[in-house]
Amino acid sequence: xxxxxxxxxxxxxxxxxxxxxxxxxxxxxxxxxxxxxxxxxxxxxxxxxxxxxxxxxxxxxxxxxxxxxxxxxxxxxxxxxxxxxxxxxxxxxxxxxxxxxxxxxxxxxxxxxxxxxxxxxxxxxxxxxxxxxxxxxxxxxxxxxxxxxxxxxxxxxxxxxxxxxxxxxxxxxxxxxxxxxxxxxxxxxxxxxxxxxxxxxxxxxxxxxxxxxxxxxxxxxxxxxxxxxxxxxxxxxxxxxxxxxxxxxxxxxxxxxxxxxxxxxxxxxxxxxxxxxxxxxxxxxxxxxxxxxxxxxxxxxxxxxxxxxxxxxxxxxxxxxxxxxxxxxxxxxxxxxxxxxxxxxxxxxxxxxxxxxxxxxxxxxxxxxxxxxxxxxxxxxxxxxxxxxxxxxxxxxxxxxxxxxxxxxxxxxxxxxxxxxxxxxxxxx
Amino acid sequence: xxxxxxxxxxxxxxxxxxxxxxxxxxxxxxxxxxxxxxxxxxxxxxxxxxxxxxxxxxxxxxxxxxxxxxxxxxxxxxxxxxxxxxxxxxxxxxxxxxxxxxxxxxxxxxxxxxxxxxxxxxxxxxxxxxxxxxxxxxxxxxxxxxxxxxxxxxxxxxxxxxxxxxxxxxxxxxxxxxxxxxxxxxxxxxxxxxxxxxxxxxxxxxxxxxxxxxxxxxx
Numbered sequence: 001x002x003x004x005x006x007x008x009x010x011x012x013x014x015x016x017x018x019x020x021x022x023x024x025x026x027x028x029x030x031x032x033x034x035x036x037x038x039x040x041x042x043x044x045x046x047x048x049x050x051x052x053x054x055x056x057x058x059x060x061x062x063x064x065x066x067x068x069x070x071x072x073x074x075x076x077x078x079x080x081x082x083x084x085x086x087x088x089x090x091x092x093x094x095x096x097x098x099x100x101x102x103x104x105x106x107x108x109x110x111x112x113x114x115x116x117x118x119x120x121x122x123x124x125x126x127x128x129x130x131x132x133x134x135x136x137x138x139x140x141x142x143x144x145x146x147x148x149x150x151x152x153x154x155x156x157x158x159x160x161x162x163x164x165x166x167x168x169x170x171x172x173x174x175x176x177x178x179x180x181x182x183x184x185x186x187x188x189x190x191x192x193x194x195x196x197x198x199x200x201x202x203x204x205x206x207x208x209x210x211x212x213x214x215x216x217x218x219x220x221x222x223x224x225x226x227x228x229x230x231x232x233x234x235x236x237x238x239x240x241x242x243x244x245x246x247x248x249x250x251x252x253x254x255x256x257x258x259x260x261x262x263x264x265x266x267x268x269x270x271x272x273x274x275x276x277x278x279x280x281x282x283x284x285x286x287x288x289x290x291x292x293x294x295x296x297x298x299x300x301x302x303x304x305x306x307x308x309x310x311x312x313x314x315x316x317x318x319x320x321x322x323x324x325x326x327x328x329x330x331x332x333x334x335x336x337x338x339x340x341x342x343x344x345x346x347x348x349x350x351x352x353x354x355x356x357x358x359x360x361x362x363x364x365x366x367x368x369x370x371x372x373x374x375x376x377x378x379x380x381x382x383x384x385x386x387x388x389x390x391x392x393x394x395x396x397x398x399x400x401x402x403x404x405x406x407x408x409x410x411x412x413x414x415x416x417x418x419x420x421x422x423x424x425x426x427x428x429x
Numbered sequence: 430x431x432x433x434x435x436x437x438x439x440x441x442x443x444x445x446x447x448x449x450x451x452x453x454x455x456x457x458x459x460x461x462x463x464x465x466x467x468x469x470x471x472x473x474x475x476x477x478x479x480x481x482x483x484x485x486x487x488x489x490x491x492x493x494x495x496x497x498x499x500x501x502x503x504x505x506x507x508x509x510x511x512x513x514x515x516x517x518x519x520x521x522x523x524x525x526x527x528x529x530x531x532x533x534x535x536x537x538x539x540x541x542x543x544x545x546x547x548x549x550x551x552x553x554x555x556x557x558x559x560x561x562x563x564x565x566x567x568x569x570x571x572x573x574x575x576x577x578x579x580x581x582x583x584x585x586x587x588x589x590x591x592x593x594x595x596x597x598x599x600x601x602x603x604x605x606x607x608x609x610x611x612x613x614x615x616x617x618x619x620x621x622x623x624x625x626x627x628x629x630x631x632x633x634x635x636x637x638x639x640x641x642x643x644x645x646x647x648x
Contacts, residue, residue, distance in 0.1 A: 018465040019636040025462055026626040026633040029576050030507070031567035035499040066461060068621055105648045106496055106639075108507070109626050110489045110634030112641070180434035264644060267471035274473065317475050317645035341646075342494055 005083045007266060008127020012060045012081075015119040021065060023116060024058050026109040029053055033103035033113055038344050038368040039096040039361065050103035050113045053092040056081045057120045086129045092115060093124050094131050094225075095358035096365075099257075099350030100310040102342070114315075121226025130225040133354040138221035138230050146148070146217040147354075148185035155216050158188055158195060166400045168199040173245060174210035179284070180247040180276075181209055182218035182238065182262075184255040186386035194386075197413030201285070204416050205293035209251075215241030218253050218260035224351030231261065232269040238262060242276045249277045251284055254407050256311030256349060256385040263316065280312055281409055282384050286321030289328060296415035299331040302379035306408070307369075307392060308343035308387035322384060322408060328417045330382075336372040344368045350389030366395035373403065436606040439613065447613035454620030455628060463632065475645030485638020485648055486631055502565075506558040513551030517544055517587060541594070548591040555584050579622050585611040 034040040034049040046052070063078050101114040106388070125246075137147035141408035145151055159170040171177065187188045187194040191360055202209045215238040224232030242250050252259040263278040279287075288294040306326055313319045319340050326333045338344060349364040352358055369392070373381070381403050382395075383389055392405045430438075479488075497504045518524060522538035529535040538544075559580055562568040589608035592598050599607070619625060626633075641648040 016465065017467040018463050019467055019633075019640070021462040021465050022629045022632040022636060025458070025623075026629040028623050029562075029568065029571040029573075029625050030503050031565065031571055032496065032500055032503055034567045035496065036493075040567070044566070046567045049567050049571060052571060065465065067457065106493045106638060107637075108489060108492075109630045110485060110637045112633075112637040115637075115640060215614060264472050267473070268468070271471070275473050279472065314646065315644070317480075340496065 002083055004126075004128040005081075005086070008086060008123045008129070009060060009081060011126040012057055012120070012123035013064055015122050016057075016061050016065060019112065020057075020116055020119065021061060022265060022294075023111040023113070023358060024054075026063050026111055028109060030108065033107055033111075036102040036106040038100075038347060038365045039101075041359070042365045042367045047092065048096050049095070050117075051111070052294050053097055054113070054116050056085055056089055056122055057123070083127070086124060086127050088416070090124065090129050090131060091358075092348075094134065095118055095352060095355050095361055097350060098310070098345045098347060098352045099224075099315075100345035101315045102310075102344070105314065105342070110285060118226065121224075122228060123226075124160060125226040130227070131355045131357070132242045133349075134221055134225045134351040137351070137354050138227065140226050141217065141219070141221050141234055142230055146185045146188075147219055147221050148189060150217070151187050152187045152216070154193055155183070155188055155211070158192055159211070161192065162196045162199060163396060166196050166199050168203050170195065170199055171208075171210040173213050174208065175245050176247075177208040177210040177245065178211055178248050179207060179209040180215075180242050180245055180250045182253050182258065183211070183216050184219045184253045184258055184386050185217060185255055186219075186255070191254075191386055191407060191410070193410040193413075194407060197407075197410040198281075200413045200416050201288070201294065201409070204295065205288050207293075210245060210247070212238075212241035212245060214244075218258035219255055220258060220265075221351060223261045223265055224257060224354075226305070228269060231265065233362065235269045239266070239270055239274065247276055249279055249284070252278060252280045254281055254384045254389075256309035256316070256387065256408055257351075259316055260311045263388070266401075280316065280318055280384075282312065282321050282325065283318055285325055285409065285412060286318075289321075289325060294328070294412065295417075296329050296412060297417045298338060298415055299329055299382060300380075300411070303330050303332045303377070304330045304332060304338065304380050304382055305336050305376050305378040306375070307336075307381055307383040309339055309383060309388045310343065310345050310349055312384060313343060314341055325340050325408060325412060326382065329412055334376045334378065337375050338372065344372060345394065346388045346391040353387055353391050362391070363395060363398050366391075366398070369395060370399050370401065371402065378403060381405045382408050382411060432600065432602045432606065436602050436609075439606050439609040443610065443613055445624055447616045451616035451619065454617070458620045458625055459628065462629065467636075470640070470643050472643070473645045477642070477645035477647060478508070480638070480642035480645055480647040482635035482637075482639035482642060484642070486634045488638075490635045490646070502557060502561040506554045506561065509554035510551050510558065513547050513554060514583075514587070516547045517551060517590070521590075522542060545591065545594060548587055548594075552558075552584065552591070555580070575622055579618070579624050582611070582615045582618050583624065586615055 037050050041050040063073045097117050103113040139145045220234045222234050259280045267273050347362045389405050492504050520539040521544045525538045589611050593604035593608050
């Protein structure tokens with residue numbers, strides 16, 4: 001057994017808990033999880049059956065934690081997990097799993113399969129079997145500060161640009177602000193409209209907010225590869241920043257997994273509850289809307305539909321807010337089949353979009369999104385995750401579908417009357 | 430060994446051994462599984478009505494939207510044979526009498542003819558899901574020796590029981606003895622195979638509902 005395999009197996013033994021034991025004992029091989037997985041439904045290849053993606057983990061469970069399994073192992077009757085096997089499983093655990101969690105909500109015996117995949121990735125990563133693409137992203141986040149290599153000067157340049165554009169100052173390191181706004185690299189580089197939108201929305205709502213110079217990047221590739229040590233380093237930056245600035249709430253950007261990393265895994269990674277709240281921007285906008293702090297003018301008249309990011313909706317519990325926000329600014333909002341809780345993944349979540357060798361499969365899986373879109377034929381597609389947005393744009397281009405993709409936050413901000421932000425600015429001055 | 434001796438053994442020592450192994454096996458497996466524990470979730474919970482472990486224990490008995498259409502045989506066949514097994518096992522008058530003789534507990538049974546009918550439907554459903562397992566690429570791909578084996582040990586008690594009641598194939602005494610023996614095999618096998626889902630299904634659904642309910646997601 002190689003040293004890395006040894007380490008991987010040790011980690012796998014550590015991550016196995018009562019839920020995982022219960023899940024493996026409950027599986028009856030009914031195969032229904034396959035029907036919930038877009039990598040199976042679009043390829044028809046049974047190897048993409050979600051529970052099968054966990055086979056090495058299952059064997060380690062059986063061999064280490066069950067009486068019969070231990071006897072079989074002692075007698076040399078069980079098949080040990082090997083380096084070659086884990087290498088083969090990389091495609092199943094990363095390329096063809098976006099941690100979308102659809103399998104977990106259909107399994108009739110109640111197995112939370114995505115919970116197990118997330119844990120399995122810890123062992124895959126420890127044994128050196130994580131894909132290069134996500135490993136690189138995680139490494140860049142640790143050493144440079146962001147998966148795309150974005151540093152503070154780039155953020156400052158963006159801030160300056162937005163300030164010039166909107167005439168609204170962008171606060172940096174403002175102690176005691178109510179909200180600390182996080183960004184994803186994607187938003188800094190590809191979708192700068194997001195920051196401008198936040199400035200307008202906060203201005204109108206009369207809320208204090210700030211960016212943080214030591215923690216602006218919200219994405220967490222450490223979580224995606226399944227390396228809790230790296231994930232902890234990345235989350236700790238945000239915790240330190242939020243506590244230093246004494247903010248009440250940290251806002252996760254339009255990025256699904258950043259929200260999961262911070263909102264649900266963060267406290268567990270650092271080993272203590274947070275002293276601040278974490279909310280996705282859509283949750284905050286939903287609150288502003290409910291409190292009458294989000295006043296918009298006019299409506300989009302073209303046919304719009306909404307793609308639910310898995311980590312926001314099914315995995316994050318934010319399902320209704322985006323719909324009532326859509327209705328505030330869209331006159332012709334139509335829902336795709338399976339929208340909301342049961343929505344299908346864009347195909348690039350959970351780090352999959354960073355895996356170059358997975359592109360062909362990703363585009364194949366995108367046929368599911370294509371069929372959802374074909375059913376409603378929207379003029380534009382709205383979403384609330386920068387990663388979904390990029391993956392959707394790639395897929396739409398590949399299938400030559402002329403459907404522009406927009407972020408919900410920026411679409412809302414476009415409907416905030418300039419007078420509202422201008423007059424508020426004058427009052428503030 | 431005569432037919433009577435065989436029947437006496439399976440009704441006496443055989444049953445005692447099987448029930449003892451079953452009870453010890455179940456207890457051992459439950460401890461083996463659930464004593465592994467889990468870490469407390471330190472993230473701040475979101476409370477949503479209907480999102481909890483208990484909700485999922487019940488809710489997961491209902492197919493999620495769109496799923497019946499994707500795999501009708503799994504759902505219709507699955508429901509049929511599970512409900513059928515429950516009726517045959519717990520509502521056949523002689524079975525209730527047996528439980529009463531051991532524990533003193535008793536409840537009303539269903540008419541014998543109805544139970545006969547249910548037994549036939551149950552066997553038919555089990556054959557259908559078996560054929561589906563052979564035909565459907567995903568199910569065939571996932572299947573191991575254990576799947577065929579557990580199907581067999583579940584099917585045999587229903588078949589032998591029905592044959593005994595109908596006085597078919599073998600003399601009643603022999604068939605009854607075979608029926609009891611097949612139940613004993615099922616009891617011994619259950620804790621150590623996927624049949625143990627009969628117990629863990631509740632724990633699994635609860636954990637899933639609990640973990641996701643913490644996020645305010647009703648799964």
